[in-house]
Amino acid sequence: MSKEWPLWEVFIRGQHGLSHRHVGSLHAPDAEMAIKNARDVYTRRNEGVSIWVVEAQHIAASSPEEKGPLYEPSNSKVYRHPTFFDIPEEVGHM
Amino acid sequence: MYAQMITAEASDEDPKLLEEFQARIDRDEKIEPKDWMPMAYRKTLIRQIGQHAHSEVVGQLPEGNWITRAPTLERKAILLAKVQDEAGHGLYLYSAAETLGVSRDELVELLHEGKMKYSSIFNYPTLNWADIGAVGWLVDGAAIVNQVALQRTSYGPYSRAMIRICKEESFHARQGYHAIMQMAFGTPAQKAMAQDAVNRLWFPAIMMFGPSDSESVHSEQSMTWKIKVRSNDDLRQQFVDQTVPQIEYLGLDLPDPGIKWNEERGHYDYSDPDWSEFFNVIKGKGPCNVDRLNDRTNAWEDGAWVRDGLLAHGRKKAAARTAAE
Ligand SMILES: [Fe+2]
Ligand SMILES: [Fe+2]
Numbered sequence: 001m002s003k004e005w006p007l008w009e010v011f012i013r014g015q016h017g018l019s020h021r022h023v024g025s026l027h028a029p030d031a032e033m034a035i036k037n038a039r040d041v042y043t044r045r046n047e048g049v050s051i052w053v054v055e056a057q058h059i060a061a062s063s064p065e066e067k068g069p070l071y072e073p074s075n076s077k078v079y080r081h082p083t084f085f086d087i088p089e090e091v092g093h094m
Numbered sequence: 095m096y097a098q099m100i101t102a103e104a105s106d107e108d109p110k111l112l113e114e115f116q117a118r119i120d121r122d123e124k125i126e127p128k129d130w131m132p133m134a135y136r137k138t139l140i141r142q143i144g145q146h147a148h149s150e151v152v153g154q155l156p157e158g159n160w161i162t163r164a165p166t167l168e169r170k171a172i173l174l175a176k177v178q179d180e181a182g183h184g185l186y187l188y189s190a191a192e193t194l195g196v197s198r199d200e201l202v203e204l205l206h207e208g209k210m211k212y213s214s215i216f217n218y219p220t221l222n223w224a225d226i227g228a229v230g231w232l233v234d235g236a237a238i239v240n241q242v243a244l245q246r247t248s249y250g251p252y253s254r255a256m257i258r259i260c261k262e263e264s265f266h267a268r269q270g271y272h273a274i275m276q277m278a279f280g281t282p283a284q285k286a287m288a289q290d291a292v293n294r295l296w297f298p299a300i301m302m303f304g305p306s307d308s309e310s311v312h313s314e315q316s317m318t319w320k321i322k323v324r325s326n327d328d329l330r331q332q333f334v335d336q337t338v339p340q341i342e343y344l345g346l347d348l349p350d351p352g353i354k355w356n357e358e359r360g361h362y363d364y365s366d367p368d369w370s371e372f373f374n375v376i377k378g379k380g381p382c383n384v385d386r387l388n389d390r391t392n393a394w395e396d397g398a399w400v401r402d403g404l405l406a407h408g409r410k411k412a413a414a415r416t417a418a419e
Contacts, residue, residue: 004199005405007192024258025189027198029401030408041182044175045262064129 007056008034010041012048020052028053107132119320124250127193135319138312139249140194141210142321144201147187148212152386154180156220157229165223172269173226179262186258190251206391214372215302217380224277224284224291230270232292232299232337238263239333240303248320271340278344289346296349297367303330305369334364 005027011020023042028034034053042048062070078084087094111130118125125131154177161177164170188198204210215233220226241263245256277288304326307313316322334353341348352365374380 003402003405004197005401005408007189024186024255025192026185028408029404030411033404033408040178041185044178044182061128064126 005029008038008053009056009059010034010038011052011054012038012042013050014048015046020050023047025056031055116318119248119318122248122320124253125248126250134315135321136194138316138319138321139252140191140196140201142316143187143191143194143249143252143255144196144204145211145213147184147191147201148205148210149216150180150184150187152212152216152390153233154184155386155389156216156218156382157226159220160223160226163223164226169273176230176266176269179266183259183262186255187252190249190255193251202394206387206394208378208387211376212386213302214375214380215298216386217375217382218295218298219382222287222291224274224287225295227270227273227277227288228291228295230266230268231274231340232270232295233302234263234266234270235337236299236302236333238267239329239336243324243329244322246320246323275344278346285346288344292341292346293349297371300330300333300364301367301369301372303327303333305372331361334362338362 006029007025008028008031009025010023012023013020026034026037026041028037031053035051038051038053043051074080112132115125115130115132115135125135157173157177157180161170161173164173188201191201192198201210205212215236220229238260241256241260245253245260247253247256274288274291277284279285304310306327307325310326313322313325317325338348338353350365352363354363356363375383378384
């Protein structure tokens with residue numbers, strides 16, 4: 001069994017009511033230490049008020065080759081954008 | 095995995111993929127970890143980012159040397175914070191390298207086996223407190239010039255690491271200049287120490303940008319792939335131009351008699367450093383090469399039981415949690 005500490009991905013919520021955002025990664029022996037290390041590395045200058053860590057191996061990611069099948073379908077659905085519909089000025093802001 | 099990469103042949107790569115890759119680079123698109131990339135691009139990045147990470151970590155040693163002997167509690171706290179930042183920089187960069195399929199432990203082992211390098215500047219000693227000021231100001235100052243340029247590098251994780259690092263670096267340069275200012279405007283003995291530090295560190299600092307591009311082996315391909323975005327000489331010139339007025343402000347003598355404003359070029363002329371010294375230090379014959387590598391290896395080996403213990407504890411806790419579910 002490898003003696004290398006597992007890799008964790010770190011997500012931080014900034015001060016301003018934003019979502020948690022991926023900021024980087026680190027190695028740690030367990031979740032508790034991962035949070036402590038993330039505190040030390042990624043919030044030394046008040047960058048955050050909340051930390052999530054998740055082991056990198058548990059993240060599933062789409063692959064660049066799937067770009068077509070995944071995102072192409074949305075190209076043909078222009079009606080999903082509000083600007084698709086002409087609404088008379090007389091009815092006011094909508 | 096890294097060993098496999100080293101031996102992999104690049105020649106059998108699909109020319110169409112190579113062409114598309116170059117087109118993405120030319121459009122200034124960032125390359126992300128799962129994207130297709132030429133083997134040589136990956137290898138060059140692993141070498142460069144790994145070397146960069148090692149430099150951040152080894153760079154803690156000459157400064158750590160003075161934490162216990164800082165002249166005041168405030169200076170000690172500042173230096174401690176600065177050195178802690180450098181540990182973080184090492185981490186950001188190892189993480190960026192890891193997205194390329196090499197592990198951090200592998201990189202650390204390659205460093206300890208002498209198969210990877212770190213910046214040659216850290217093979218010079220920090221003899222006294224003035225050196226600590228000069229390191230922050232000149233060494234971090236030179237690193238900043240390089241790293242600001244690298245924010246635009248083509249590999250996404252490397253670029254993001256650089257952006258994060260640059261946010262923290264200006265504190266490093268400023269605390270160093272501030273420490274030197276106090277000495278340069280202090281007693282004659284303090285001023286002499288500041289002068290001595292600048293004299294000794296000037297040439298090693300301008301060597302940090304590497305040899306002239308005409309002699310640099312890796313430059314051309316790296317520029318085409320936008321791993322590097324500005325030439326060594328170009329970056330060095332910028333550093334000289336911004337640093338000369340800072341030296342003059344301190345009332346110190348310029349460390350190189352060849353420094354002269356060149357009206358025509360709109361830049362300072364300066365003397366070429368002694369490149370034979372640079373190559374000597376790279377080859378392991380600098381004043382501190384042996385010490386630095388020993389310190390790193392000892393820290394790694396002495397810490398092994400702590401790492402192993404924490405990992406065993408982590409696994410035990412995870413197993414207990416699974417059993418309870
Ligand atoms: Fe740094
Ligand atoms: Fe720094």
